[in-house]
Amino acid sequence: MNKDWSEKNKEIQKLLSKEATFGEAIKKLIEFREELFQQITWIVEGYPEEAFYQAPFAGADGVHSTTLAFSIWHTFRIEDIVAHEMIAVDEQILFKEKYLKKIASPIITTANELRGEEITEFSKKLNIKELYLYTKAVKESSDKILLELQYKDLKRKFGEDTKEKLIKSKCVSEDEEAFWLIDYWCGKDVKGLIQMPFSRHWIMHIEAMQRIKNQLCKIARKGADPVAICGLSCNHCFLGAWCGGCRTEYNVCSFATCSEGRICPNVKCCNEKNIDGCYECSELETCEKGFFVPSNDGANAAKAQSLYIRKYGKKEFLKVQTRLHEKHEFQKVQEVLGRDYKEALKILEET
Numbered sequence: 351m352n353k354d355w356s357e358k359n360k361e362i363q364k365l366l367s368k369e370a371t372f373g374e375a376i377k378k379l380i381e382f383r384e385e386l387f388q389q390i391t392w393i394v395e396g397y398p399e400e401a402f403y404q405a406p407f408a409g410a411d412g413v414h415s416t417t418l419a420f421s422i423w424h425t426f427r428i429e430d431i432v433a434h435e436m437i438a439v440d441e442q443i444l445f446k447e448k449y450l451k452k453i454a455s456p457i458i459t460t461a462n463e464l465r466g467e468e469i470t471e472f473s474k475k476l477n478i479k480e481l482y483l484y485t486k487a488v489k490e491s492s493d494k495i496l497l498e499l500q501y502k503d504l505k506r507k508f509g510e511d512t513k514e515k516l517i518k519s520k521c522v523s524e525d526e527e528a529f530w531l532i533d534y535w536c537g538k539d540v541k542g543l544i545q546m547p548f549s550r551h552w553i554m555h556i557e558a559m560q561r562i563k564n565q566l567c568k569i570a571r572k573g574a575d576p577v578a579i580c581g582l583s584c585n586h587c588f589l590g591a592w593c594g595g596c597r598t599e600y601n602v603c604s605f606a607t608c609s610e611g612r613i614c615p616n617v618k619c620c621n622e623k624n625i626d627g628c629y630e631c632s633e634l635e636t637c638e639k640g641f642f643v644p645s646n647d648g649a650n651a652a653k654a655q656s657l658y659i660r661k662y663g664k665k666e667f668l669k670v671q672t673r674l675h676e677k678h679e680f681q682k683v684q685e686v687l688g689r690d691y692k693e694a695l696k697i698l699e700e701t
Protein backbone atom coordinates (compact mmCIF):
# COMPACT_ATOMS: atom_id res chain seq x y z
CA MET A 351 0.00 0.00 0.00
CA ASN A 352 1.12 3.58 -0.77
CA LYS A 353 3.01 4.50 2.42
CA ASP A 354 1.66 8.03 2.64
CA TRP A 355 -1.95 6.87 2.15
CA SER A 356 -1.48 4.06 4.66
CA GLU A 357 -0.14 6.50 7.28
CA LYS A 358 -3.00 8.95 6.68
CA ASN A 359 -5.56 6.18 6.92
CA LYS A 360 -4.04 4.88 10.16
CA GLU A 361 -4.06 8.34 11.70
CA ILE A 362 -7.73 8.86 10.76
CA GLN A 363 -8.72 5.48 12.26
CA LYS A 364 -6.91 6.40 15.47
CA LEU A 365 -8.62 9.79 15.69
CA LEU A 366 -11.98 8.16 15.00
CA SER A 367 -11.69 6.03 18.13
CA LYS A 368 -11.95 8.88 20.61
CA GLU A 369 -14.85 11.26 21.11
CA ALA A 370 -12.46 14.19 21.63
CA THR A 371 -10.86 13.69 18.20
CA PHE A 372 -13.93 12.45 16.29
CA GLY A 373 -14.55 15.83 14.57
CA GLU A 374 -10.92 16.03 13.48
CA ALA A 375 -11.10 12.46 12.15
CA ILE A 376 -14.10 13.26 9.95
CA LYS A 377 -12.44 16.44 8.66
CA LYS A 378 -9.24 14.54 7.83
CA LEU A 379 -11.18 11.66 6.27
CA ILE A 380 -13.02 14.03 3.92
CA GLU A 381 -9.73 15.72 2.96
CA PHE A 382 -8.13 12.32 2.39
CA ARG A 383 -11.04 11.16 0.22
CA GLU A 384 -10.64 14.35 -1.82
CA GLU A 385 -6.94 13.56 -2.35
CA LEU A 386 -7.72 9.99 -3.40
CA PHE A 387 -10.56 11.12 -5.65
CA GLN A 388 -8.14 13.37 -7.54
CA GLN A 389 -6.49 10.20 -8.85
CA ILE A 390 -9.80 9.08 -10.37
CA THR A 391 -10.34 12.53 -11.91
CA TRP A 392 -6.90 12.47 -13.52
CA ILE A 393 -7.48 9.00 -14.92
CA VAL A 394 -10.94 9.84 -16.29
CA GLU A 395 -9.75 13.12 -17.79
CA GLY A 396 -6.49 11.76 -19.16
CA TYR A 397 -7.16 8.43 -20.81
CA PRO A 398 -8.96 7.38 -23.98
CA GLU A 399 -12.21 5.43 -23.89
CA GLU A 400 -10.54 2.11 -24.72
CA ALA A 401 -8.37 2.35 -21.58
CA PHE A 402 -11.43 1.79 -19.40
CA TYR A 403 -12.19 -1.71 -20.65
CA GLN A 404 -8.65 -3.10 -20.91
CA ALA A 405 -7.61 -5.70 -18.35
CA PRO A 406 -3.81 -5.84 -18.70
CA PHE A 407 -3.55 -8.09 -15.62
CA ALA A 408 -6.51 -10.37 -16.47
CA GLY A 409 -6.24 -13.65 -14.59
CA ALA A 410 -3.88 -12.26 -11.94
CA ASP A 411 -4.64 -12.73 -8.27
CA GLY A 412 -5.85 -9.40 -6.92
CA VAL A 413 -8.18 -6.50 -7.61
CA HIS A 414 -5.83 -5.18 -10.32
CA SER A 415 -6.97 -8.08 -12.53
CA THR A 416 -10.08 -6.06 -13.47
CA THR A 417 -10.53 -2.89 -15.55
CA LEU A 418 -10.58 0.84 -14.76
CA ALA A 419 -14.34 1.03 -15.45
CA PHE A 420 -15.04 -1.99 -13.22
CA SER A 421 -12.93 -0.55 -10.38
CA ILE A 422 -14.79 2.77 -10.46
CA TRP A 423 -18.25 1.21 -10.70
CA HIS A 424 -17.57 -1.38 -7.99
CA THR A 425 -16.04 1.09 -5.50
CA PHE A 426 -18.85 3.61 -5.77
CA ARG A 427 -21.72 1.12 -5.98
CA ILE A 428 -20.55 -0.32 -2.67
CA GLU A 429 -20.31 3.13 -1.11
CA ASP A 430 -23.72 4.17 -2.48
CA ILE A 431 -25.39 1.02 -1.12
CA VAL A 432 -23.74 1.18 2.28
CA ALA A 433 -24.16 4.95 2.71
CA HIS A 434 -27.81 5.07 1.75
CA GLU A 435 -29.35 1.65 2.47
CA MET A 436 -27.52 1.27 5.78
CA ILE A 437 -26.23 4.52 7.30
CA ALA A 438 -28.55 7.30 6.08
CA VAL A 439 -31.50 4.99 5.34
CA ASP A 440 -32.67 6.87 2.27
CA GLU A 441 -32.52 6.40 -1.50
CA GLN A 442 -29.32 5.42 -3.33
CA ILE A 443 -27.85 8.05 -5.67
CA LEU A 444 -27.96 5.55 -8.57
CA PHE A 445 -31.77 5.58 -8.47
CA LYS A 446 -32.47 8.99 -6.97
CA GLU A 447 -30.46 10.84 -9.62
CA LYS A 448 -31.31 8.40 -12.43
CA TYR A 449 -27.70 7.44 -13.10
CA LEU A 450 -28.47 3.86 -14.06
CA LYS A 451 -29.87 4.94 -17.42
CA LYS A 452 -27.26 7.67 -17.91
CA ILE A 453 -24.36 5.27 -17.28
CA ALA A 454 -26.10 2.59 -19.39
CA SER A 455 -25.13 -0.11 -16.94
CA PRO A 456 -26.83 -3.46 -17.49
CA ILE A 457 -26.57 -4.23 -13.74
CA ILE A 458 -27.38 -2.49 -10.45
CA THR A 459 -25.16 -4.74 -8.33
CA THR A 460 -21.63 -4.23 -7.01
CA ALA A 461 -20.33 -6.36 -9.94
CA ASN A 462 -18.51 -8.80 -7.62
CA GLU A 463 -20.24 -11.63 -9.49
CA LEU A 464 -18.55 -10.82 -12.83
CA ARG A 465 -15.61 -12.90 -13.99
CA GLY A 466 -13.01 -12.74 -16.78
CA GLU A 467 -14.50 -11.68 -20.13
CA GLU A 468 -17.73 -10.61 -18.38
CA ILE A 469 -15.75 -7.80 -16.70
CA THR A 470 -14.47 -6.54 -20.06
CA GLU A 471 -17.89 -6.80 -21.72
CA PHE A 472 -19.53 -4.99 -18.80
CA SER A 473 -16.85 -2.26 -18.85
CA LYS A 474 -17.36 -1.64 -22.58
CA LYS A 475 -21.04 -0.87 -21.99
CA LEU A 476 -20.51 1.93 -19.44
CA ASN A 477 -20.65 5.61 -20.28
CA ILE A 478 -17.49 6.71 -18.47
CA LYS A 479 -18.32 10.42 -18.33
CA GLU A 480 -21.65 9.66 -16.64
CA LEU A 481 -20.00 7.07 -14.42
CA TYR A 482 -17.57 9.75 -13.27
CA LEU A 483 -20.44 12.16 -12.51
CA TYR A 484 -22.09 9.36 -10.52
CA THR A 485 -18.91 8.83 -8.47
CA LYS A 486 -18.77 12.56 -7.74
CA ALA A 487 -22.39 12.59 -6.63
CA VAL A 488 -21.87 9.54 -4.40
CA LYS A 489 -18.74 11.05 -2.87
CA GLU A 490 -20.44 14.36 -2.15
CA SER A 491 -23.48 12.72 -0.58
CA SER A 492 -21.30 10.42 1.55
CA ASP A 493 -19.21 13.38 2.71
CA LYS A 494 -22.44 15.06 3.78
CA ILE A 495 -23.50 11.94 5.69
CA LEU A 496 -20.08 11.83 7.38
CA LEU A 497 -20.39 15.47 8.46
CA GLU A 498 -23.80 14.82 9.98
CA LEU A 499 -22.63 11.84 12.03
CA GLN A 500 -22.06 12.11 15.75
CA TYR A 501 -19.61 10.10 17.77
CA LYS A 502 -22.37 8.00 19.35
CA ASP A 503 -23.58 6.95 15.86
CA LEU A 504 -20.36 5.01 15.31
CA LYS A 505 -21.57 2.18 17.55
CA ARG A 506 -24.84 1.72 15.65
CA LYS A 507 -25.27 -1.90 14.58
CA PHE A 508 -27.41 -3.50 11.88
CA GLY A 509 -29.94 -6.27 12.34
CA GLU A 510 -31.95 -8.77 10.33
CA ASP A 511 -34.23 -6.03 8.95
CA THR A 512 -31.21 -4.35 7.24
CA LYS A 513 -30.10 -7.72 5.87
CA GLU A 514 -33.53 -8.37 4.43
CA LYS A 515 -33.70 -4.88 2.96
CA LEU A 516 -30.34 -5.37 1.26
CA ILE A 517 -31.40 -8.74 -0.15
CA LYS A 518 -34.68 -7.26 -1.39
CA SER A 519 -32.90 -4.34 -3.06
CA LYS A 520 -31.10 -6.86 -5.36
CA CYS A 521 -28.07 -4.55 -5.30
CA VAL A 522 -25.92 -7.48 -4.25
CA SER A 523 -25.92 -10.51 -6.52
CA GLU A 524 -26.85 -13.92 -5.11
CA ASP A 525 -23.64 -15.30 -6.64
CA GLU A 526 -21.33 -16.69 -3.94
CA GLU A 527 -18.63 -14.19 -4.97
CA ALA A 528 -20.97 -11.35 -4.01
CA PHE A 529 -23.60 -12.49 -1.51
CA TRP A 530 -21.15 -12.66 1.41
CA LEU A 531 -20.97 -8.84 1.27
CA ILE A 532 -24.36 -8.55 3.01
CA ASP A 533 -23.21 -10.55 6.05
CA TYR A 534 -19.88 -8.73 5.98
CA TRP A 535 -21.47 -5.26 6.05
CA CYS A 536 -24.14 -6.21 8.58
CA GLY A 537 -21.47 -7.65 10.87
CA LYS A 538 -20.00 -4.18 11.23
CA ASP A 539 -21.14 -1.09 13.08
CA VAL A 540 -21.12 2.38 11.45
CA LYS A 541 -17.48 2.84 12.45
CA GLY A 542 -16.54 -0.42 10.73
CA LEU A 543 -18.32 0.68 7.57
CA ILE A 544 -16.47 3.99 7.56
CA GLN A 545 -13.22 2.11 7.95
CA MET A 546 -13.83 -0.06 4.89
CA PRO A 547 -16.14 1.17 2.08
CA PHE A 548 -15.40 4.83 2.80
CA SER A 549 -11.62 4.66 3.02
CA ARG A 550 -9.64 1.40 2.86
CA HIS A 551 -11.71 0.04 0.01
CA TRP A 552 -11.00 3.23 -1.97
CA ILE A 553 -7.26 2.88 -1.38
CA MET A 554 -7.29 -0.76 -2.56
CA HIS A 555 -9.11 0.00 -5.79
CA ILE A 556 -7.37 3.29 -6.57
CA GLU A 557 -4.03 1.55 -6.17
CA ALA A 558 -5.28 -1.17 -8.51
CA MET A 559 -6.33 1.51 -11.00
CA GLN A 560 -2.86 3.02 -10.83
CA ARG A 561 -1.30 -0.36 -11.61
CA ILE A 562 -3.70 -0.87 -14.51
CA LYS A 563 -3.06 2.56 -16.05
CA ASN A 564 0.71 2.28 -15.55
CA GLN A 565 0.66 -1.02 -17.39
CA LEU A 566 -1.50 0.39 -20.18
CA CYS A 567 0.98 3.26 -20.64
CA LYS A 568 3.86 0.78 -20.66
CA ILE A 569 2.13 -1.29 -23.34
CA ALA A 570 1.30 1.84 -25.39
CA ARG A 571 4.94 2.94 -25.30
CA LYS A 572 6.26 -0.39 -26.57
CA GLY A 573 7.56 0.25 -30.07
CA ALA A 574 6.55 3.94 -29.98
CA ASP A 575 9.21 6.58 -30.72
CA PRO A 576 10.40 7.78 -27.27
CA VAL A 577 11.28 11.23 -28.60
CA ALA A 578 8.35 13.55 -27.95
CA ILE A 579 7.19 15.79 -30.78
CA CYS A 580 8.26 18.93 -28.87
CA GLY A 581 11.76 17.52 -28.30
CA LEU A 582 11.49 16.04 -24.79
CA SER A 583 12.45 12.46 -24.08
CA CYS A 584 9.54 10.28 -22.95
CA ASN A 585 12.09 7.72 -21.72
CA HIS A 586 13.39 10.21 -19.19
CA CYS A 587 10.18 12.06 -18.34
CA PHE A 588 8.90 12.18 -14.76
CA LEU A 589 5.38 11.58 -16.11
CA GLY A 590 6.38 8.17 -17.43
CA ALA A 591 3.92 6.25 -15.25
CA TRP A 592 1.04 8.49 -16.30
CA CYS A 593 1.76 9.16 -19.94
CA GLY A 594 2.07 6.77 -22.85
CA GLY A 595 3.83 9.46 -24.90
CA CYS A 596 2.49 11.99 -27.40
CA ARG A 597 2.74 9.54 -30.28
CA THR A 598 0.16 7.23 -28.65
CA GLU A 599 -3.48 7.40 -27.58
CA TYR A 600 -2.29 7.48 -23.97
CA ASN A 601 -0.92 10.99 -24.14
CA VAL A 602 -1.47 12.81 -20.85
CA CYS A 603 1.24 15.43 -21.39
CA SER A 604 0.00 18.62 -19.71
CA PHE A 605 -0.42 20.56 -22.94
CA ALA A 606 -2.44 17.73 -24.45
CA THR A 607 -4.80 17.29 -21.52
CA CYS A 608 -5.63 20.98 -21.34
CA SER A 609 -5.98 21.50 -25.10
CA GLU A 610 -9.05 21.05 -27.25
CA GLY A 611 -9.60 17.44 -28.28
CA ARG A 612 -6.72 16.46 -25.97
CA ILE A 613 -4.22 17.23 -28.77
CA CYS A 614 -1.07 19.13 -27.85
CA PRO A 615 -0.63 22.27 -30.03
CA ASN A 616 2.88 21.11 -31.02
CA VAL A 617 1.55 17.70 -32.09
CA LYS A 618 -1.28 19.35 -34.04
CA CYS A 619 1.09 21.79 -35.74
CA CYS A 620 3.60 19.08 -36.70
CA ASN A 621 0.78 16.92 -38.07
CA GLU A 622 -0.45 19.83 -40.16
CA LYS A 623 3.06 20.46 -41.47
CA ASN A 624 3.49 16.72 -41.98
CA ILE A 625 6.79 16.67 -40.08
CA ASP A 626 8.04 14.23 -37.45
CA GLY A 627 8.64 16.81 -34.74
CA CYS A 628 9.41 20.46 -34.00
CA TYR A 629 13.12 19.71 -34.62
CA GLU A 630 12.27 19.53 -38.34
CA CYS A 631 10.65 22.96 -38.34
CA SER A 632 12.35 26.11 -39.65
CA GLU A 633 10.37 28.27 -37.19
CA LEU A 634 11.62 26.46 -34.10
CA GLU A 635 13.89 29.23 -32.79
CA THR A 636 11.08 31.80 -32.69
CA CYS A 637 8.13 29.50 -32.02
CA GLU A 638 5.94 30.26 -28.99
CA LYS A 639 3.29 27.59 -29.55
CA GLY A 640 2.20 24.96 -27.01
CA PHE A 641 5.18 23.75 -25.01
CA PHE A 642 7.25 26.70 -26.26
CA VAL A 643 4.97 29.35 -24.80
CA PRO A 644 7.35 31.67 -22.83
CA SER A 645 5.31 31.29 -19.62
CA ASN A 646 6.07 27.54 -19.61
CA ASP A 647 9.02 26.72 -17.32
CA GLY A 648 10.07 23.90 -19.61
CA ALA A 649 9.95 25.93 -22.86
CA ASN A 650 13.68 26.66 -23.13
CA ALA A 651 14.67 23.12 -22.18
CA ALA A 652 12.35 21.61 -24.80
CA LYS A 653 13.51 24.06 -27.45
CA ALA A 654 17.19 23.35 -26.73
CA GLN A 655 16.49 19.62 -26.90
CA SER A 656 14.72 20.04 -30.23
CA LEU A 657 17.69 22.02 -31.56
CA TYR A 658 20.02 19.28 -30.36
CA ILE A 659 17.97 16.63 -32.18
CA ARG A 660 18.04 18.76 -35.32
CA LYS A 661 21.87 18.91 -35.16
CA TYR A 662 22.80 15.45 -33.91
CA GLY A 663 19.78 13.17 -34.38
CA LYS A 664 17.50 11.30 -31.97
CA LYS A 665 19.94 8.51 -31.11
CA GLU A 666 22.60 10.92 -29.82
CA PHE A 667 19.91 12.97 -28.06
CA LEU A 668 18.66 9.95 -26.08
CA LYS A 669 22.25 9.14 -25.05
CA VAL A 670 22.81 12.71 -23.81
CA GLN A 671 19.55 12.56 -21.88
CA THR A 672 20.65 9.36 -20.16
CA ARG A 673 23.99 10.95 -19.21
CA LEU A 674 22.22 14.07 -17.88
CA HIS A 675 19.72 12.05 -15.87
CA GLU A 676 22.52 10.02 -14.34
CA LYS A 677 23.74 13.31 -12.86
CA HIS A 678 20.42 14.99 -12.02
CA GLU A 679 16.77 14.24 -11.39
CA PHE A 680 14.20 15.20 -14.07
CA GLN A 681 13.22 18.50 -12.43
CA LYS A 682 16.86 19.48 -12.01
CA VAL A 683 17.59 18.73 -15.67
CA GLN A 684 14.70 20.99 -16.65
CA GLU A 685 16.07 23.66 -14.32
CA VAL A 686 19.63 23.37 -15.68
CA LEU A 687 18.40 23.60 -19.27
CA GLY A 688 15.62 26.04 -18.59
CA ARG A 689 17.33 29.44 -18.44
CA ASP A 690 18.21 30.16 -22.05
CA TYR A 691 17.83 27.77 -24.97
CA LYS A 692 21.16 28.71 -26.60
CA GLU A 693 23.00 28.14 -23.33
CA ALA A 694 21.06 24.95 -22.80
CA LEU A 695 22.09 23.68 -26.22
CA LYS A 696 25.74 24.25 -25.23
CA ILE A 697 25.21 22.31 -22.00
CA LEU A 698 23.75 19.41 -23.98
CA GLU A 699 26.67 19.50 -26.39
CA GLU A 700 29.17 19.43 -23.52
CA THR A 701 27.45 16.62 -21.63
Ligand code: SF4
Nearest residue numbers: 584587593595596603
Ligand atom coordinates in the same frame (compact mmCIF):
# COMPACT_ATOMS: atom_id res chain seq x y z
S1 SF4 B 1 4.58 14.18 -20.85
FE1 SF4 B 1 5.47 14.59 -22.87
S2 SF4 B 1 7.63 13.99 -22.66
FE2 SF4 B 1 6.53 13.12 -20.92
S3 SF4 B 1 6.02 11.05 -21.53
FE3 SF4 B 1 4.28 12.36 -22.08
S4 SF4 B 1 4.64 13.01 -24.20
FE4 SF4 B 1 6.55 12.20 -23.39
Ligand code: SF4
Nearest residue numbers: 619628631634637639
Ligand atom coordinates in the same frame (compact mmCIF):
# COMPACT_ATOMS: atom_id res chain seq x y z
S1 SF4 C 1 5.67 26.17 -35.62
FE1 SF4 C 1 6.29 25.64 -33.56
S2 SF4 C 1 4.83 24.06 -32.93
FE2 SF4 C 1 4.70 24.21 -35.13
S3 SF4 C 1 6.13 22.64 -35.85
FE3 SF4 C 1 7.21 24.59 -35.79
S4 SF4 C 1 8.25 24.58 -33.81
FE4 SF4 C 1 6.64 23.02 -33.73
